[in-house]
Amino acid sequence: MDIATRVYNHRWKLDPIVRSLIDTDFYKLLMCQSVFSNRRDTRVTFSLINRSDHVPLARLVDEGELREQLDHIRSLSLSRGESTWLRGNTFYGKRQMFRPDFMEWFEGLRLPPYHLERVGDQYELTFEGAWPEVMLWEIPALAVLMELRGRAVLGEMKRFELQVLYARAMTKLWEKIERLQPIENLRIADFGTRRRHSFLWQDWCVQAMIEGLGARFAGTSNCLIAMRREVEAIGTNAHELPMVYAALADSDAELAQAPYQVLADWHAEHSGNLRIILPDTFGTRGFLERAPDWLAGWTGIRVDSGRPEEGAESAIDWWKRHGEDPREKLIIFSDGLDADRIEALHARFSGRVRVSFGWGTLLTNDFRGLCPGDRLAPFSLVCKAVAADGRPTVKLSDNPLKAMGPQDQVERYKRVFGVGAQEAMAVEV
Template sequence: MIIESLLDTDLYKFTMQQCVLHQFPGAEVEYRFKCRTPGVDLRPFLDEIREEIRHLTTLTFTEGELDYLRGLRFIKNDYVEFLSLFHLKEKYVEVKPSDDYPCGIDIHIAGPWLHTILFEIPVLAIVNEVYFRRMYPDLTEEEGERRLDAKIRMILDEPENAELRISDYGTRRRFSRAWQEKVILRLRDGLGYHFLGTSNVFFAKKHGLLPLGTMAHEYLQACQALGPRLRDSQVFGFEMWAKEYRGDLGIALSDVYGMEPFLKDFDMYFCKLFDGARHDSGDPFVWGERMIEHWTKNKCDPRSKSLIFSDALTIPRVLELWRRFRGRVGLGFGIGTNLMNDRGPTPLNVVIKMVRANGQPVAKISDAPEKGMCEDESYLNYLRQVFGIDR
C-alpha cells in the first residue's frame, strides 16, 4: 500500500493539529480536492484511490513513532497521548465520480478539524502515486536520476554557497513514496550540509534528518470563522499561534490575503516575535525586498530574520534568489514538485483546500489568483472588501 505510516506526512500537519487540540478542539471543517492540471481524467483510478484511502484509515501510531514525536521540543505530551488513541476515520472522507470537476472525481473531507486535518497530505500522495503508476507503469528511473544529479551539481558549483541550504517539501506531489526516499537519500549524500532536511516526518525519523514545518494556509483560513472579527482573523491566527508555541515555530505564512493585508497586520510586535516569513505565491523578489524593508522599518535587523521560499521552486530559481538576498537576510528554500516529481511526465498540480469552517465559507486570496479556492463567490467578494483587496 502507498501509505504505511501516519508519520508519512508533513510536519506542519502535526504542529497545526496540536494547536487545534489546545485552542480549537470543537471546530468543524470541510475540505475539497482540486486538480489544476488540464486534461486529466482520474475516474479510471477511483476504486484504487478508495482502496488506498480505506487502508490509510486503518493505521495507528506505533510506540516508536510516538516516542519520536515526543522527542521534538515543541510537541507536548498530552498531544502525543491524544495521538496514541488516534486514527483517521473513513466516515469523514468521500470519494466519488463527479461531472462537476474537470478531473472527473470529487474528494470531500468533512468533520471535526482535530480528526480530519491529517487527511490532506496522504490523500494527495495517494492520488499522485496511483495516477503515475497506472499511466507510466514502465517508466525507468534513469531520466529522473539524471535530472536530480544535474540539480545537485548546480548547487555544488554555485560560488559562495557556504550558507546555501535546500529542503524537501514534496510529499503531497511526489511521484511515489519509493522515489521520494531515493531522492532524499541522494540529496543527503550528494549535498551534505547543503541539504537541510525534509517536511516528511516519516523520512526524517527513518534517516535522522531535520523535520521542517510550521503552519499552512488552512490554519489562517479557519481563523476567519474562529476569530472574533473577520478583519482581525489574521492577527487572531498569529496570536493564537504565539499562545500555543510561545515564540517557537516562528515562521509566518504571508499570502492568505496577499502582501498588503499581511504587512498591515504583521506589526512591530509580530516582527519581533516571529523568526521569519514564508513565501508561497506572487513575485518572490518583490516579496523579499518588501519583507526586508518592513523589518527595517519595524526596528528589526533583517539579518536576524529568515525568508523561506516555497512557491514552485526550481534549482535555477533558488540560485537567483540566493544571489539576490544572501548576506542581507536568513534564507531557506523548500522545494516540492521539482525535486519529487521530475522524471519526465508532467506532474499533477493537485491540492486539497479547506472551504468551510464551523459552517461558514473560508477562502484564500493569494498573490497568485490561480491559487485561490472558495466555493462561495459572494463570501470571496466580501472578504476582498473587508481586507481592501481590489482584485
C-alpha cells in the first residue's frame, strides 16, 4: 500500500462497517418508495431481536463501538454516484424504477435517531419515526451488530490464524459453488446482506459467485455491491408491509384484507418479476385460500418459512385450481438455504415451476466450525417493525418459532387468518 493511502486510512476515527446508504437490500428501497407514496406519515418502531439468546451480544460488543458505528451511519447521505445509479440504472428491466419525487426525498435523507440500552447481556436497540425513514435502519443495524460481534473474535486472532480462517471460509464457499455448478437452469441470488460476516466478505462471495456460476448467478440484494460489481440488484418485498398494514387495520374485517391491500398497492406499481407474493406473514395456507383471483395472475411466490416443499406444493396446487400453468410461475426459495437444500429443492421443482433461490446467511456468513468455540458461527438476529401508529405488529409465519407480537394479538391474528396447529422448526440463521 502506498504511504498516502495508509495515512489517509489512519485519519478515520473508526473503521466504519456501513459506508453507504445503499449498502442495504434492494427490496428495502422498493418498499421504501411504496411506503413513501402510500403511507408516508405512519409512525413505525423497528426493534432489534436476538432470536439466539445464547449469544450475549452486550458482552461481546462494546457499547461505545456500537454507538460509533450507528452514529457513523447517521452521518451518511446518498452520494452523487449512488444517486445517478439509482436514477439511471435499469432494475428488473425497467428504467426509472425510482421516481423523481422519491429520489429527491432520498437524496435529502439522513437516518433518524436510534435508542440503545443495555439490558442484561443483550442490547435493546429501537428506531422510531416516519416509516420510510426508520425502515432503512433495519439492514445496516443488523450488519453492524453481526460485524462488530465478528470483529470481537477476529481481534484476538494472530495474522496467520486470520489468513487461514479466511482461506477455510473461501474453500468452504467455493466447494458449495462447485457443487452447484452442475445444476442446469440454476438461478440464484445473494440475499445475505443482513447477516453477512462483513462487507468485504460479502463482496468476495458475490465475486466468487459471478466467476463460479456465470449467468446462473442472478445478482445480489445488496445495492452497493450490485452497483460496483455491475450485476443485477435483486429483491421484491418483505413481511414489514403486511405487518404494518395489518397493525393499522381498525377491524377484524380490515385486518383480514390487509395482506391483500399490500399487494393491491404493489400491483399498481410493479409488474413482471416484481409481482412476487410473500404469503407466509400470517400463514400461507389461509392466505392462499382467501386470496382474490387476480393474485393468481401474479408471477410467483416466495417461500420464506415452514417446510419449503410444502409451501411450494401449496402454491402449485393453488395455481392449478385457478387455471394457471405452474410451469410459467416462479417460486423463490429464501429460507435457511445451503447448497444441499438448494440441490434438493431444484431437483424436486425444476421443470414443474420456474425455480429461483435467494441464498442468505449460509452464503455470506458460513463461518461455522472455522474457529475454536465456534464463536464466528452466524446466529439469528432480526430487526422488525414492532409497532405502527402505536399499535403492536404481529407476525405468525409458517413456523411458530418465528412468530412475534403480544400474545393476545397473536391469538387474534390466528383466529382472523384461520391459522391452526403449526409445526415448530429450529431457526438456525
